[in-house]
Amino acid sequence: MSLWGRKKDHNSTGPHHTQNGEEGRHVPEQRFEEPTERSRLLPADRNEGFLSPDDPAVSPYNLWSVRAVRGVSVIALVLSFIWWTFLLVSIFVSPPMIHPRGSGFLAFSYTTLATGYLVLGLLFFAVPSKPVTIWAITLAVLLLVDMCIILAAPRIRLEEGWVGIASVVWVALISIYQAIQNRAVAWGKREEEERLTGREETRRSLGEWIAVFAETILLAVMAIAAVLFTATLILRAFDAGIKAPGERYLVHGDTYQVHLACVGNKTADDNSPTILLEGGNGPVEHTLQPFIDDVYGRGGISRYCYWDRPGFGWSDNAPSPHSAGMSADVLSEALALANEKGPWIVVSAGVGSLYSRLFASRNLLDVHGIFMIDPLHEAYLGDIGRPGRGFLLWLRGIISPLGLDRLAGAIIRGRSRQDRVIGRAANQSGKYIKAKLQESLVAVTMTAAEIQSSRHIQMGHAPVVVVSSGHEVRKNPEWAARQEDLSHLTDNLLSWDIAEDAPHEVWTTGQGREVLERRLKELVQKSQGA
Numbered sequence: 001m002s003l004w005g006r007k008k009d010h011n012s013t014g015p016h017h018t019q020n021g022e023e024g025r026h027v028p029e030q031r032f033e034e035p036t037e038r039s040r041l042l043p044a045d046r047n048e049g050f051l052s053p054d055d056p057a058v059s060p061y062n063l064w065s066v067r068a069v070r071g072v073s074v075i076a077l078v079l080s081f082i083w084w085t086f087l088l089v090s091i092f093v094s095p096p097m098i099h100p101r102g103s104g105f106l107a108f109s110y111t112t113l114a115t116g117y118l119v120l121g122l123l124f125f126a127v128p129s130k131p132v133t134i135w136a137i138t139l140a141v142l143l144l145v146d147m148c149i150i151l152a153a154p155r156i157r158l159e160e161g162w163v164g165i166a167s168v169v170w171v172a173l174i175s176i177y178q179a180i181q182n183r184a185v186a187w188g189k190r191e192e193e194e195r196l197t198g199r200e201e202t203r204r205s206l207g208e209w210i211a212v213f214a215e216t217i218l219l220a221v222m223a224i225a226a227v228l229f230t231a232t233l234i235l236r237a238f239d240a241g242i243k244a245p246g247e248r249y250l251v252h253g254d255t256y257q258v259h260l261a262c263v264g265n266k267t268a269d270d271n272s273p274t275i276l277l278e279g280g281n282g283p284v285e286h287t288l289q290p291f292i293d294d295v296y297g298r299g300g301i302s303r304y305c306y307w308d309r310p311g312f313g314w315s316d317n318a319p320s321p322h323s324a325g326m327s328a329d330v331l332s333e334a335l336a337l338a339n340e341k342g343p344w345i346v347v348s349a350g351v352g353s354l355y356s357r358l359f360a361s362r363n364l365l366d367v368h369g370i371f372m373i374d375p376l377h378e379a380y381l382g383d384i385g386r387p388g389r390g391f392l393l394w395l396r397g398i399i400s401p402l403g404l405d406r407l408a409g410a411i412i413r414g415r416s417r418q419d420r421v422i423g424r425a426a427n428q429s430g431k432y433i434k435a436k437l438q439e440s441l442v443a444v445t446m447t448a449a450e451i452q453s454s455r456h457i458q459m460g461h462a463p464v465v466v467v468s469s470g471h472e473v474r475k476n477p478e479w480a481a482r483q484e485d486l487s488h489l490t491d492n493l494l495s496w497d498i499a500e501d502a503p504h505e506v507w508t509t510g511q512g513r514e515v516l517e518r519r520l521k522e523l524v525q526k527s528q529g530a
Contacts, residue, residue, distance in 0.1 A: 066188040069181050070125055076174060077118040083170070084111045087163070091394070091434075092441065094319035101256045101316035102159030103430035107167035109229070109401040113222060114171035120218055121178050127211045128186035135219035136179035142226040143172035149233045155240035156233065159316065159431075225402060232403030235410060239417040244314040249337045251330045252318065259314035260334045263296060264303030273345045273368050273527045275304035275520075278359075280350030280505070283313040285422040288349050288373075291507040291516070300521050305340060307331060309355065311435025313422045322438045325450035328358040345369035345527055347520070350504065351376045351384070351439075354451060357489070360462070361454035367462055368527035370489065371520060373506050374469040377482035378451040385443030393437040400430040463494040463526045465519045467512075470500035494526060495519055 087108045090098060100107065117139075124132075147168045150156050157165070246261025262274070279287050284306050292304050309327050310318035318326065335341075344367050348356035353375030360367040383389075405428045409415035419425040426432055439447075466487045473480040487496040497519065502512035 066185055069184050070122070072177075073118060073122055073125070073181060076177070077115065077122065080111060080115045080118055080170070080174070083167075084108070084115050087111055087167075090320070091397070091437075092320055098163060099255060099319040100159065100161040100163045102156075102161075102164070103311075103317055103397060103400070103434035104163070105397045105430045105434065106160060106229075106401045107164040109398065110164075110167040110171045112398075113225065114167075114174045117171070117174055117178060117222060120215060121181060124211050124215045125181075125185060126189070127208050127215070128182045128189065129212045129215075131212065131216045132219060133179055133182045135216065135223055136175060136182060138223050139219070139226055140172060140175040140179060142223065142230055143168065143175050146226070146230050146233055147172055149230070149237060153233075153237040153240060156236055228402040228404070228407070231407055232401060235403060235406060235420070239420050242417055242421055247338065248314065249334045251333045251337070256310065256316035256318055258310060258316070258330055258334050259308040260305065260338055260340075261307070262303065262305040262338070262340060263293065264301075266303070271343070271528050272302060273343045273524060274340070275301050275524075276342075276344045276346050276356075276359075277304060277306035278346065278348035278352035278356040279306075279309070279312070280348075280352045281427075282424075283308060283422045283426050284352075285313060286424060286426065287505065288347070288352075288507065291513065292347065295517050295520065300517055301524060305335075307334060309435065311431045311438070313426070317431050317434050318438070320438055321442045321446065322435075323442045323446035323450060324355050324439075325358050325362075325447065327355050328362055331355075331359055332363060342366040343368040343527070345371060345523060347371040347373070348375065349373040349506075353486070354378065354381075354447065358450055358454055361457045364457070364460055364462075369463050369465070369523045371465045371467075371523055372486060373467050373516065374472060374504050375466065375483070375486050377486060378448060379482055381443045381448050381451070385440050385445075390437060390440040393433055393440055397430060397433040397437060400428070400433055460490060461492045462490050463492045463523060464490050465494050465523050466496045467506055467515055467519060468496070468498045469502050469504050469506055469512075470498050471503050473498055494523060 086095075087104065091104055091108065147165075150160055150165060150168055244259050244261075246259060248257040248259050250257050264274075275292060277284050277288050277292055279285075279289075281287075285308075289306050292301070292306075295301055296304055308315035310316065310322060310330065318330070342363075344363070346356040346360055346367060346369070348371070350373070353372045356370070356372070360370055406415075406420060406425065409419070409425050409428070415425045416423070420429065464487065466483060468480070468483045473483065484496070487493050497515050499506050499509070499512040499515050502509045502515075506512035507516055
C-alpha cells in the first residue's frame with residue numbers, strides 16, 4: 001500500500017522481456033532444490049530409447065535374410081547327412097550304377113568333412129569372426145585344388161567316378177558358402193546393433209571368445225585334413241604314371257578292371273602247362289612273382305601268368321560284397337578275354353590258396369596240377385572274419401585318404417611309387433584296405449560256403465604239392481594238422497614237404513626256394529605226362 005492509498009503493481013511497469021526478446025511470454029521461475037540421496041548424479045541419457053548390447057533382443061536373427069541363410073545351411077546339412085549315410089552303406093553293399101572303381105573312402109571322407117563343416121557352422125552361427133572367414137577361404141581354395149587334381153588325373157578320375165567327383169565338388173561349394181554365411185551374419189549383427197543400440201558393438205563376452213577360439217581350432221584341423229587330402233591326391237597322381245605289364249580287362253558286366261599279365265610265348269604243344277599264380281596277403285608282384293620269374297629265367301618253366309585280385313596292385317575294387325568265389329569267376333573271365341586257355345598249374349601261397357582252390361574246382365578240365373605254399377585252411381576263416389578285425393580295417397579305410405603313412409613313407413623312408421602300388425607299402429592304399437575289408441566281411445558266410453561246396457566236388461586226379469613252413473608247423477601243431485588235411489585235396493598227392501628253416505613266405509630262404517623249385521619242376525613234368 002503506497003502513501004497515496006494505491007497498491008503498487010510491480011508487474012505493470014512495462015512489458016515482460018524474455019531472453020530472446022519476445023514479449024508476453026510467461027517464463028516459469030526456476031526452482032533450485034537441495035540434492036537428496038535419490039538425486040541423479042549423472043545427467044540424463046539422451047539415448048533412453050536404445051537397448052543394451054547384452055539384451056537378447058539384439059540378435060542377427062531379427063533379419064529375414066540371416067534366417068534364410070541359416071535355413072539354407074540346415075537344408076544343406078540334411079542333404080549332406082543323407083549322402084553321408086548312403087556312402088557309408090555303399091562301403092558294405094554297393095548299390096547298382098553307383099559303384100566307384102576305387103575304394104570309395106575318399107568320397108566318404110569328403111562328405112564327412114562337408115557334414116562336419118555344416119554342423120560347425122550352425123553351432124557357431126551367431127558368432128561370426130574374421131579368423132573363421134580366413135579359414136573358410138583357405139579351405140575353399142584347398143578343396144578347389146583337390147577338385148582340379150581329381151578331374152585332371154585320368155586314373156584318379158576313373159577310380160573315384162562321379163561319386164567322388166560329386167563329393168569333392170559338394171564340399172568345395174559348402175566351404176565357399178560357409179565363408180559367405182559368416183560375412184552375412186557379421187553384416188546382420190552389425191546392422192541390428194546399430195539399429196537397436198545406436199552403435200556397433202566391438203567387445204565380446206567370455207562365452208563368445210571361447211566359441212570363436214573353439215571354432216578357429218576346429219577349422220584349423222579341417223584345413224590340415226584338406227592339406228593332407230591334397231598331398232595324397234598328388235601322390236596318387238604321381239603313382240598312376242607307372243605302366244602296368246600285361247593288360248587290364250573289364251569284367252563283371254564292364255563295371256571294373258582287373259590286371260592280368262603272362263610271361264613267355266605260347267607253344268604248339270597243347271600239353272605244355274602254364275603256371276597261374278595267386279598271391280597271398282600282398283600283391284603277387286611283391287611276393288610270389290619274383291621267385292617264379294627267377295625259375296622261368298633259368299628255364300625251369302616255359303610260361304606263367306599272374307593277376308591282381310580286385311583291389312590289389314593295378315586292379316580296381318569290386319562291388320561289395322565280394323567273396324573268394326567271385327574272384328575265381330572274375331579270373332576265369334579275364335583269362336577268357338585274354339584268350340588264355342591253359343592247361344593250368346595253379347600256384348598259390350597263404351590265403352591265396354583259398355582262391356586257387358575255388359578256381360580249380362570250377363575249371364576241373366583245365367587244371368592239371370595244384371601247388372600250395374604254406375596254404376591257409378578254411379578252418380581259419382573265422383580269424384579273417386573277426387568283427388574286431390573288420391572294424392579296424394574299416395577305421396583304417398576311413399582315415400586312409402589322409403595318407404599319413406604313405407606320405408611319411410615317401411618323405412621320410414624314401415618309398416618309391418613301385419613300393420606304394422605293388423610293393424611293401426601297397427597295404428597302405430585305400431584300395432587294398434577295401435579289398436581286405438570285403439574279404440573279412442564275407443569270410444565266415446559266403447566264402448566259407450563256397451569252400452565247403454568246392455570240397456564236395458570231386459577234384460579228380462590232379463597232382464597236388466604242398467610245401468609248409470617249418471616255423472609255422474613247429475609253432476602251432478594245429479597248423480600242421482591242417483596242412484596235412486590240405487594234402488588230401490585230391491587222391492593224387494605228389495608230395496608234402498616241410499621247409500624246416502622257412503617262414504610263412506617259404507621262398508624268402510635258400511632252403512625254401514630249393515624245395516619249391518624242385519617240386520615245381522616235378523609237378524610240371526607230372527602234368528605233362530598225364
